[in-house]
Amino acid sequence: GQSxxxxxxxxxxxxxIVQINCTYQTSGFYGLSWYQQHDGGAPTFLSYxxxxxxxxxxxxxxxxxxxxxxxxxLLQELQMKDSASYFCAVRDTGGFKTIFGAGTRLFVKx
Amino acid sequence: xxVVSQHPSRVICKSGTSVKxxxxxxxxxxxxxxxxxxxxxxxxxxxxxxxxxxxATYEQGVEKDKxxxxxxxxxxxxxTVTSAHPxxxxxxxxxARGVSTDTQYFGPGTRLTVL
Numbered sequence: 001g002q003s004x005x006x007x008x009x010x011x012x013x014x015x016x017i018v019q020i021n022c023t024y025q026t027s028g029f030y031g032l033s034w035y036q037q038h039d040g041g042a043p044t045f046l047s048y049x050x051x052x053x054x055x056x057x058x059x060x061x062x063x064x065x066x067x068x069x070x071x072x073x074l075l076q077e078l079q080m081k082d083s084a085s086y087f088c089a090v091r092d093t094g095g096f097k098t099i100f101g102a103g104t105r106l107f108v109k110x
Numbered sequence: 111x112x113v114v115s116q117h118p119s120r121v122i123c124k125s126g127t128s129v130k131x132x133x134x135x136x137x138x139x140x141x142x143x144x145x146x147x148x149x150x151x152x153x154x155x156x157x158x159x160x161x162x163x164x165x166a167t168y169e170q171g172v173e174k175d176k177x178x179x180x181x182x183x184x185x186x187x188x189x190t191v192t193s194a195h196p197x198x199x200x201x202x203x204x205x206a207r208g209v210s211t212d213t214q215y216f217g218p219g220t221r222l223t224v225l
């Protein structure tokens with residue numbers, strides 16, 4: 001089966017950098033994705049790592065190490081609007097469906 | 111970017127009635143659509159996966175006779191909650207994936223409240 005672990009909550013201050021870790025156990029692996037979800041809204045895609053290394057998109061970066069079954073999302077220059085839940089997700093064995101982690105609630109304080 | 115719409119955004123119904131939720135990919139052809147439900151402060155739980163023109167594949171524990179899914183075209187999938195009960199109250203979110211992308215694009219969600 002598949003399982004993903006990520007911290008339940010993270011708190012940081014405006015302007016800081018925060019890293020949200022994700023470890024996974026899957027019988028097959030077709031990439032690690034990150035999604036952001038504000039309260040009451042739908043998830044929005046942030047980034048995807050299919051290969052090892054760092055992907056950078058503006059203030060957000062995502063890293064993957066397939067040998068360690070580990071990845072992280074790095075958020076820089078935090079803003080209040082970054083307060084949201086962040087989900088890591090992996091594609092299943094057949095690369096067909098996406099399984100989500102439990103989510104990390106990020107609180108950004110002034 | 112790709113756009114996925116859902117309708118209605120919010121619905122309140124009486125116990126025992128059926129509710130249909132539509133999910134449309136507006137600017138791409140979605141070969142695969144996914145239906146999730148999400149309870150407050152919890153993760154997205156995959157309910158079923160549907161491919162255009164074929165029967166949906168339901169996750170373990172999801173009643174296929176209660177949650178009817180139809181993927182009639184490459185741009186439309188519907189989820190019908192039959193004989194809804196208060197415990198079916200939740201946030202239902204669809205997502206769609208096109209032919210040549212690894213990315214799932216999510217609809218805005220439908221908040222269902224069953225009285």
